[in-house]
Amino acid sequence: MAKRVLVPKTRCNGTMSEAAFWSFIRSALRQKSRWWKPISVCKMNARRDYKGINKRQKYEYQCKKCKKWHTEKNINVDHIIGAGALNCAQDLPGFVERLFCEQDNLQVLCVSCHDKKTLKEKQSKKKPNG
Numbered sequence: 001m002a003k004r005v006l007v008p009k010t011r012c013n014g015t016m017s018e019a020a021f022w023s024f025i026r027s028a029l030r031q032k033s034r035w036w037k038p039i040s041v042c043k044m045n046a047r048r049d050y051k052g053i054n055k056r057q058k059y060e061y062q063c064k065k066c067k068k069w070h071t072e073k074n075i076n077v078d079h080i081i082g083a084g085a086l087n088c089a090q091d092l093p094g095f096v097e098r099l100f101c102e103q104d105n106l107q108v109l110c111v112s113c114h115d116k117k118t119l120k121e122k123q124s125k126k127k128p129n130g
Contacts, residue, residue, distance in 0.1 A: 016086040019087075026086040029099060039077045046075075046108035063110035066119075076114040080105050082121060 030042075032041035033039065047059040048069070060069040083099040086093055111115065 022087050025092075026095075029086075029096065030083075033099050036040065036100055038106060042077050042103050042106040043072075043075075045107060061108055063113050064107040065109055065113040068110065070110045074111050075108050076111060077113055078107050078109045078117065080107055 007017040007019070009015055009020075011019050011089065016024065026075075043061065046061045046064070048062070049062045050057045057071060060071060062069050063075065079098065079101065081098065081101075085093040085101045104114055
């Protein structure tokens with residue numbers, strides 16, 4: 001059995017590692033970005049009135065990639081150019097600038113298309129250059 005390496009807890013009165021701290025900051029910023037006006041405008045531009053049999057559903061949203069119509073629970077507002085990493089203080093200005101972007105960098109994708117795009121981005125980051 002491999003021996004566990006203890007990571008120094010240098011943040012929050014010795015209760016958080018550096019990685020945990022930056023994860024905490026990243027999560028807080030992403031949570032606040034949900035109320036960023038360009039995100040709601042992007043969603044509004046991709047919606048139409050729902051005419052189906054479910055009386056509780058008011059709108060449906062069109063995925064930019066597959067062009068299918070989905071419920072609000074099945075869509076994500078995606079950053080065309082991702083917000084990127086936030087692992088240290090030097091990453092903070094660029095991350096905030098990309099996260100709180102204007103509408104021209106946002107698109108509505110269904111969960112399936114968003115997951116595929118995210119996986120493709122993660123795989124392209126892992127491949128060595130050249």
